[in-house]
Amino acid sequence: MNNISAVKVENLTKTFDGHEVIKNCNMNVRKGTIYGFLGANGAGKTTVFKMLSGLLTPTMGKAQVLGMDVNSDRGEILRNIGTIIETPIFYEHLSASENLEIHLAYMNANNSEIDSVLTKVGLNNTGKQPVSKFSLGMRQRLAIARALIHKPKLLILDEPINGLDPMGIREMRELFLDLVKNENMTILISSHILSEIEHIADTIGVIVNGTVIREVSLTEVKAECPTGLEDYFLDIMTGRIGNVKTY
Numbered sequence: 001m002n003n004i005s006a007v008k009v010e011n012l013t014k015t016f017d018g019h020e021v022i023k024n025c026n027m028n029v030r031k032g033t034i035y036g037f038l039g040a041n042g043a044g045k046t047t048v049f050k051m052l053s054g055l056l057t058p059t060m061g062k063a064q065v066l067g068m069d070v071n072s073d074r075g076e077i078l079r080n081i082g083t084i085i086e087t088p089i090f091y092e093h094l095s096a097s098e099n100l101e102i103h104l105a106y107m108n109a110n111n112s113e114i115d116s117v118l119t120k121v122g123l124n125n126t127g128k129q130p131v132s133k134f135s136l137g138m139r140q141r142l143a144i145a146r147a148l149i150h151k152p153k154l155l156i157l158d159e160p161i162n163g164l165d166p167m168g169i170r171e172m173r174e175l176f177l178d179l180v181k182n183e184n185m186t187i188l189i190s191s192h193i194l195s196e197i198e199h200i201a202d203t204i205g206v207i208v209n210g211t212v213i214r215e216v217s218l219t220e221v222k223a224e225c226p227t228g229l230e231d232y233f234l235d236i237m238t239g240r241i242g243n244v245k246t247y
C-alpha cells in the first residue's frame with residue numbers, strides 16, 4: 001500500500017461453496033480520483049465491493065482501504081467510507097432527514113449538514129414525508145445522501161444512478177465531480193450506464209469472470225478506442241481487445 005492509493009487489492013480471491021467467483025483480483029484506486037468499475041452481470045463487482053466494505057471476508061489475498069486492512073480494521077474502515085451496495089434499506093416510517101439523523105448517530109458523527117446534503121441530492125422538499133411514500137429515484141437519492149452525510153474519505157457506490165431520471169443522473173454526475181474536486185473524496189463506482197462512467201471517471205477497471213483484466217486511464221481508453229467507452233468495453237467482452245493490461 002502506498003499513500004496515493006485509496007484502495008489496493010492484491011491477488012484477492014473469494015470462494016462460495018468451493019466455487020471461485022473472485023480470482024486473483026488486483027486493483028489500485030488512486031486517492032482523489034473516480035474509478036469506474038465495469039463488468040457484465042455476475043462478473044464479481046458487488047462481491048469485490050462487499051469485501052472492501054467488510055460485508056464479506058476474502059478467502060485469500062489482500063485488500064487495503066485507506067491504508068487499512070479489510071480483515072483487521074473493519075470498524076475504522078466503516079467510519080471512513082460511505083457505501084451503496086445492493087438495495088438500500090431505510091426506516092420506512094421516518095422522513096429522509098430522520099433517516100440521516102439515525103445514520104449520523106450510528107456513525108457517531110455531527111449532524112449540522114443534513115439540510116445541505118438533502119438539497120445536494122434534490123430531496124430538500126420532502127419534509128416529513130415518510131420514506132415508504134418515496135419513488136425508486138427518491139430512495140436512490142436518499143441512499144446517496146446517506147453515503148456521504150458523514151463526510152467519508154471514500155465512496156463505494158454500486159450502481160448508484162439506477163432508477164434516476166435524466167435530470168437526477170446529471171445532478172449526481174455534478175455532485176460526484178464536486179465531491180472529488182472540492183471535498184477531497186475518492187469514488188469507486190460501478191454502473192452499466194457506460195456513458196455516465198465516461199463522463200466522470202479518471203480510471204476504468206474491467207472485471208471479467210472475477211478477475212480485473214484491464215485497469216486503464218480514460219485517456220488511454222479514448223486513445224485506444226476513439227468511438228468511446230461503450231465500444232471499448234464491448235470490444236473487451238467480445239475479445240477484440242484481448243490482452244491483459246493493468247497499471
Ligand SMILES: Nc1ncnc2c1ncn2[C@@H]1O[C@H](COP(=O)(O)OP(=O)(O)OP(=O)(O)O)[C@@H](O)[C@H]1O
Nearest residue numbers: 016017021022039040041042043044045046047048
Ligand atoms: N452469497 C453468494 N453465494 C454464492 N454465490 C454468490 C454469492 N454472492 C454472489 N455470488 C456469485 O458470485 C458471482 C458474482 O456476483 P456479483 O453479484 O458480485 O456480480 P456483479 O458483477 O455485481 O453482477 P451484476 O452486474 O449483475 O450486479 C455470481 O456468479 C453470483 O452468482
